[in-house]
Amino acid sequence: MAHILIVEDEEKLARFVELELLHEGYEVTKSGDGREALELATDNSYDLILLDIMLPGLNGLEVLRRLGRSHPTPVILLTARDAVMDKVSGLDAGAVDYITKPFAIEELLARVRVALKLHPVSDTASGSNNTAYGDSTSDAQNGVYRWKALMLDEKKHRVTYDGKEITLTNREFEMLKVFLTNQDIVLTRDTLLERVCGYDYVGETNIVDVYVRYLRSKIDEAFDIRMIETVRGVGYVIKSE
Numbered sequence: 329m330a331h332i333l334i335v336e337d338e339e340k341l342a343r344f345v346e347l348e349l350l351h352e353g354y355e356v357t358k359s360g361d362g363r364e365a366l367e368l369a370t371d372n373s374y375d376l377i378l379l380d381i382m383l384p385g386l387n388g389l390e391v392l393r394r395l396g397r398s399h400p401t402p403v404i405l406l407t408a409r410d411a412v413m414d415k416v417s418g419l420d421a422g423a424v425d426y427i428t429k430p431f432a433i434e435e436l437l438a439r440v441r442v443a444l445k446l447h448p449v450s451d452t453a454s455g456s457n458n459t460a461y462g463d464s465t466s467d468a469q470n471g472v473y474r475w476k477a478l479m480l481d482e483k484k485h486r487v488t489y490d491g492k493e494i495t496l497t498n499r500e501f502e503m504l505k506v507f508l509t510n511q512d513i514v515l516t517r518d519t520l521l522e523r524v525c526g527y528d529y530v531g532e533t534n535i536v537d538v539y540v541r542y543l544r545s546k547i548d549e550a551f552d553i554r555m556i557e558t559v560r561g562v563g564y565v566i567k568s569e
């Protein structure tokens with residue numbers, strides 16, 4: 329099943345397109361910020377990206393340029409009416425198609441079908457539906473990380489415990505991923521801060537403790553388990569045993 333990333337900061341429009349695509353049977357991830365979208369597109373393998381141009385963080389054309397021509401995922405630009413220069417620059421930068429807002433949803437769906445057909449992302453990079461789970465190496469290659477009954481699926485941006493969905497913010501998700509990929513390693517607050525907030529983060533370092541608290545309330549407390557352990561004076565760890 330094709331996985332589509334929608335990058336659109338107009339929430340109503342993004343939600344509408346999401347619902348229509350879900351209805352057609354696609355998997356959908358949404359982002360309303362250019363910088364976040366660039367990270368998502370870099371870290372995951374989507375089959376298609378619908379990319380708005382006017383975005384907070386980083387505009388769509390810049391996202392496209394930074395992804396580079398060698399990025400395998402086809403991009404359809406969502407452009408404002410009459411923004412001819414945007415269309416030209418977008419196609420120059422490697423977009424496969426564009427659609428002008430406001431658009432009829434049927435037209436968008438048709439363009440999505442065409443783009444997926446003409447620009448298939450290679451099998452190795454696409455969805456993880458046929459993955460045989462259990463082999464931790466192939467799991468990690470597929471962006472799936474586990475700890476006991478907890479599973480984090482990076483491509484689907486989804487976390488479950490014992491099959492039950494856990495809703496996390498992006499930063500909580502990032503932090504959990506850092507823990508899952510560093511099991512049995514004690515992570516200092518500085519390391520966590522850098523990995524989750526970026527090395528140029530300026531602000532309270534106790535933000536790490538705040539996110540750990542959120543994760544504990546959503547996971548440890550919600551499922552009555554002990555996942556994130558405090559190492560006094562150092563930081564935090566999750567232990568594989």
Ligand code: CA
Nearest residue numbers: 337380382383
């Ligand atoms: Ca916009």
